[in-house]
Amino acid sequence: MAFAGHLNSRQGARFVRKMVALIFSVAATFLGLLLITFLIGRVVPIDPVLATVGDRASAEVYERARIELGLHLPLYQQFWIYITQVFHGDLGHSVLTANPVTTDILRVFPATLELATVATFLGVLLGVPLGVIAAVYKGRWPDQVLRLVGLFGYSVPVFWLGLVGLLLFYGKLGWAPGPGRLDVFYDGLIDPVTGVLLIDAAMAGEWQIFENAFAHLILPATILGYFSLAYISRMTRSFMLEQLSQEYIVTARVKGLSSWRVIWVHALGNVWVPLVTVIALSYGNLLEGSVLTETVFAWPGLGFYLTRSLLSADMNAVLGGTLVVGSVFIGINLLSDALYQFLDPRARRR
Amino acid sequence: MQENNQITENKETPKESLHAWLLSSTPGSRRQARWGRAYIAWLNFTENRLAVIGLAIIGSLLLLSVLAPVLAPYAPNVPDLTQRLEPMSSRHWFGTDELGRDILSRIIYGSRLTLYVVVLVAIIAAPVGLLVGTVSGYLGGVVDGVLMRITDIFLAFPKLILALAFVSALGPGIENAIFAIAITSWPPYARIARAETITVRNEDFIAAARLQGAGPIRLISGHVVPLCMSSLVIRVTLDMAGIILTAAGLGFLGLGAQPPLPEWGAMISSGRKFLLDQWWVATMPGIAIFIVSLGFNLLGDGLRDVLDPKTEGK
Numbered sequence: 010m011a012f013a014g015h016l017n018s019r020q021g022a023r024f025v026r027k028m029v030a031l032i033f034s035v036a037a038t039f040l041g042l043l044l045i046t047f048l049i050g051r052v053v054p055i056d057p058v059l060a061t062v063g064d065r066a067s068a069e070v071y072e073r074a075r076i077e078l079g080l081h082l083p084l085y086q087q088f089w090i091y092i093t094q095v096f097h098g099d100l101g102h103s104v105l106t107a108n109p110v111t112t113d114i115l116r117v118f119p120a121t122l123e124l125a126t127v128a129t130f131l132g133v134l135l136g137v138p139l140g141v142i143a144a145v146y147k148g149r150w151p152d153q154v155l156r157l158v159g160l161f162g163y164s165v166p167v168f169w170l171g172l173v174g175l176l177l178f179y180g181k182l183g184w185a186p187g188p189g190r191l192d193v194f195y196d197g198l199i200d201p202v203t204g205v206l207l208i209d210a211a212m213a214g215e216w217q218i219f220e221n222a223f224a225h226l227i228l229p230a231t232i233l234g235y236f237s238l239a240y241i242s243r244m245t246r247s248f249m250l251e252q253l254s255q256e257y258i259v260t261a262r263v264k265g266l267s268s269w270r271v272i273w274v275h276a277l278g279n280v281w282v283p284l285v286t287v288i289a290l291s292y293g294n295l296l297e298g299s300v301l302t303e304t305v306f307a308w309p310g311l312g313f314y315l316t317r318s319l320l321s322a323d324m325n326a327v328l329g330g331t332l333v334v335g336s337v338f339i340g341i342n343l344l345s346d347a348l349y350q351f352l353d354p355r356a357r358r359r
Numbered sequence: 360m361q362e363n364n365q366i367t368e369n370k371e372t373p374k375e376s377l378h379a380w381l382l383s384s385t386p387g388s389r390r391q392a393r394w395g396r397a398y399i400a401w402l403n404f405t406e407n408r409l410a411v412i413g414l415a416i417i418g419s420l421l422l423l424s425v426l427a428p429v430l431a432p433y434a435p436n437v438p439d440l441t442q443r444l445e446p447m448s449s450r451h452w453f454g455t456d457e458l459g460r461d462i463l464s465r466i467i468y469g470s471r472l473t474l475y476v477v478v479l480v481a482i483i484a485a486p487v488g489l490l491v492g493t494v495s496g497y498l499g500g501v502v503d504g505v506l507m508r509i510t511d512i513f514l515a516f517p518k519l520i521l522a523l524a525f526v527s528a529l530g531p532g533i534e535n536a537i538f539a540i541a542i543t544s545w546p547p548y549a550r551i552a553r554a555e556t557i558t559v560r561n562e563d564f565i566a567a568a569r570l571q572g573a574g575p576i577r578l579i580s581g582h583v584v585p586l587c588m589s590s591l592v593i594r595v596t597l598d599m600a601g602i603i604l605t606a607a608g609l610g611f612l613g614l615g616a617q618p619p620l621p622e623w624g625a626m627i628s629s630g631r632k633f634l635l636d637q638w639w640v641a642t643m644p645g646i647a648i649f650i651v652s653l654g655f656n657l658l659g660d661g662l663r664d665v666l667d668p669k670t671e672g673k
Contacts, residue, residue, distance in 0.1 A: 034511070041512030045521075049528040164653040166604050168611050169627055169645030172634055176642070180635040297517035301608050305631075315520075316612050319527045331524040339515050 035343055042335045046328045047091050051084070095332065101325035105318055110329035113314065118333070119204025120190060121303070121310030125295040127230040132237025133288055137277075139238070140245025144253060145272055155242055162239025167298050171232050171305035178228055185228040186221070188307035195221050229306045233298055237291040244287040245280065252276040282353045289345030293338045403665045410661020416654025424470040431464035436619045444637045454639040457629065462640065465621035466647045472622045473651060476537055476606045477599050483541035485595050488548025489587060493579050495549065496556030507553070513546040519605055526614045533616040536609045540602055551594055555587040589666040597659035600652035607648050623648050 058075045066074070075081055079090055094100070100110035143155040178185040186192060190206060199206075199213050207226070210219035252258065253276055261271045300312035307313065311330055318326035382399070386392035405411055423430065432452075439459035447454045453462040495506040513521075518540075525539035559565060560583075568582055609615035610624025618625065623644040630641030 034508075037508055038512050038515045041509070042516070045512070045516075046524065049524050052528050160653065160656055164600055164604075164656050165649045166607050166611075166624070166627075166645060166652075168608060168624075169641075169648065172627065172631060172641050173645070176634055176638050180638075293517065297519050300519060300523070301611065304612065315523065319523060320613060322527070324527070327524060327527045331520050334520045335516050338517050342515065 031343070031346070035339060038339055039336065042332065042339070043092055043095060044088070046332050046335075047088050049331075050091075050324060050328050051087075100329035100332070103318065103323055103326040103329075105321050105323045105326060110326050113326065114311065114329060114333055116201075116204070117309055117311050117314045119201075120206075120308060121296065121299050121312060123205045123207065124226065124230055124233065124299055124303070124308060124310060125292060127226055128233035128295050129237055129288065129292045131230060131234030132241050132291060135234075136238040136241030137245050137284070140242035141249055141272065141277060143242065143246045144249035147250065152246075155246065159239045159243050162236050166301075167232065167236060168301040168305050170235070171229065171302050174228055174232050175305070186224050188305075190222065190225055190309060191218070192221055192225075229302050229308055233295055233302050236298055237295055240291050240294070241284075241287060245284060248280040248283055249276060252279050282349065285348050285352060286345045289341050289348070293341045296334055296337060400665050404661055407661045407664060409657045410664070413654045413657025413659075413661060416650060417658055420470050420474065420651055420654065423467055424474050427467050427471060431461075431467040433461035433464040435460065435465045435468035435621045444633060444640070446637070447639055453643045454637070456626070456640050457633065462626075462643050465626060466623065466644055469621040469623050469626065469644065469647070470651075472533065472616055472620060473603060473606070473648075476533070476540070477602055477655075479537045480541045480544060480602050480606075481595050481599070483537070484544040485548055485591060487541075488545040488550075489552045489584060489591060491545070492549040492552025492554075493556045493583050493587060496553035497560060497575065497579055497583060503553075506549070510546045510549045513543065514550075516543070518543040518601075519608060522605060522609060523612070523614065526609060531614045531617060533620065533622065536606055536615040539609075540605050544598060544602065547594060547598070548591060551590050552587045555590060556583050559583060559586050593659060593663045593666055596655060596662055599655040599659070603648060603652045603655070 058071055058078060058080065079087055082090070098111050100114070102108070103110050103113055106113055139155055139158075143152040146152050175185075175188070179187050195218050199209050199215055199218055202209050202212060206222040207219060210216070210222055253272075258271060258276060261275050262268070266275075296311075299308075299310060300315060302308065303310045303312035304316050311334065315327060315330040315334075318330065380391065381395045383391065383395065386395055404414075437460065439455075442451070442455050442459035444457060445451050445455040445459070451461050451463065453466065455461055456465070491506050491510065495503045521543045522536070522539040525542060526535050529535040529538065556579075565578060565582055568578060573581070606615055607622075607624030607627070610622045611628045613625070613628060616622030616625055618629070626644040627641045627648075630637070630639075630644070633640050
């Protein structure tokens with residue numbers, strides 16, 4: 010009993026130490042992120058004072074604005090002010106929309122979330138079984154086909170695939186609705202509660218709108234999902250190959266289990282743990298891929314907001330968006346680490 | 360089997376004797392040994408048919424960019440408003456764009472820009488990563504901690520977003536795009552170089568060189584760096600597809616090469632307006648991007664199989 014208690018407290022100490030190290034590393038990464046966005050904001054050739062007061066302002070007005078913006082302070086103090094503002098959720102005002110950047114981002118983010126989530130869902134739903142099949146038929150035609158699917162995914166520009174998709178399924182075949190999130194007819198008919206149109210429409214019981222939103226979603230989500238499929242299936246394949254060469258698989262086969270059960274229950278069961286990390290990473294990558302996809306499909310999400318702000322040199326909005334995407338990225342990495350610890354008992358013990 | 364017999368029978372012809380000289384198991388000179396190794400690597404490489412296709416694609420890209428003035432049927436940037444948005448024909452194989460410029464010629468000249476971006480990014484990012492990684496791995500301790508923390512921060516960023524932010528600060532343009540992509544590309548190289556350095560750091564030959572009086576600079580540049588090269592070359596080649604895609608993405612968003620430069624991504628962007636009626640304007644440059652990044656991916660996979668010491672035994 011005493012022995013067990015001793016062990017537990019040692020494990021506890023190790024856990025605490027690990028957590029502290031993790032928190033420290035996340036904090037350092039986040040600080041680095043802040044430093045980068047801060048420095049980018051400082052090297053811009055656009056004079057932020059001129060941008061606020063206009064180029065006809067007198068020298069006094071200019072000077073007053075400069076002091077108001079805190080630009081007369083030394084850099085490290087400005088950085089401190091920047092950090093404080095960010096932690097208060099203040100990312101400055103967008104020149105383009107005249108709203109606080111935080112409000113803007115909160116408004117557009119659900120659209121990106123919806124797109125990336127559905128795309129990841131598609132990628133996992135198809136990518137995992139495909140990867141398993143490729144591993145089982147290693148070197149034969151299913152494996153070769155999947156290899157081609159992967160090569161295509163790694164080589165094709167996502168925005169071009171989006172355009173070709175629009176051309177084929179919207180322009181030529183008429184199967185998909187055009188760009189955007191909803192037909193103009195339905196625009197603004199339901200209150201944004203969560204901002205995720207599918208959920209909002211379903212909650213309001215507006216099934217027509219739900220259908221329309223879903224139809225608009227399917228093409229961009231499939232195209233984004235294809236890239237996540239390419240990545241997830243390739244990783245599933247290599248994890249599965251590793252498992253299938255293990256002795257417990259031989260044992261299971263010798264015991265007379267059906268090969269279906271051995272592959273899909275025994276081997277795949279052990280693949281899920283590393284796969285979680287891969288899925289999380291691909292989710293993060295989709296947030297990035299959505300910048301280009303959203304531009305192609307005029308999808309009013311964060312990526313679209315970011316590129317539109319970029320073109321009008323709206324620095325606060327650009328840096329705010331960068332910061333948010335970077336933070337989500339860090340958060341996803343952290344989450345996948347934690348899930349890994351949670352799912353794999355070996356990782357906990359080490 | 361038959362080929363082997365032929366080789367042993369006709370040893371007299373110069374080609375076969377060269378083959379034998381290269382494959383000799385008792386090389387008479389260092390030069391012969393070195394060439395022999397390279398020849399074996401080449402034989403292994405050519406066994407991989409896909410890798411050879413990749414090499415052929417990259418070779419054609421090089422030829423295309425060198426011979427652009429000869430091969431291109433029209434000048435890339437001279438508008439001809441009487442020929443606006445012409446469909447594909449024998450006069451304009453890939454059609455013309457909204458200013459009547461021949462798309463095939465623009466794609467051919469655009470290969471120069473693609474190469475320019477890829478080569479410059481590799482030249483900037485690879486040495487930076489190599490330097491950071493080897494120094495970090497060789498010195499260890501605090502230097503290692505700080506350098507790797509910085510590397511992690513850059514790795515934690517989504518690449519395209521970081522490149523976007525940099526370009527937005529520096530202003531659009533192909534040089535700034537190259538710089539932005541390079542800034543986001545070096546961290547994986549640093550990771551690889553560090554890992555390789557750590558595995559060789561405590562080897563006897565390093566200790567021997569140190570005992571002979573070699574300082575850290577000489578040790579790193581003369582003994583550690585050459586050992587990192589093969590994994591680095593593989594990684595850079597595999598990354599080149601990604602670099603091309605990122606550069607094209609920046610061009611597509613209007614932040615990379617500026618008009619009238621025939622950059623492929625920018626060409627797709629300008630063709631977007633006519634997508635439904637004049638589909639070739641946006642589609643053709645995309646196929647070019649796809650083929651070139653496919654070439655780099657295939658070549659990288661092949662190089663990995665040949666150069667990676669871990670798979671050499673197989």
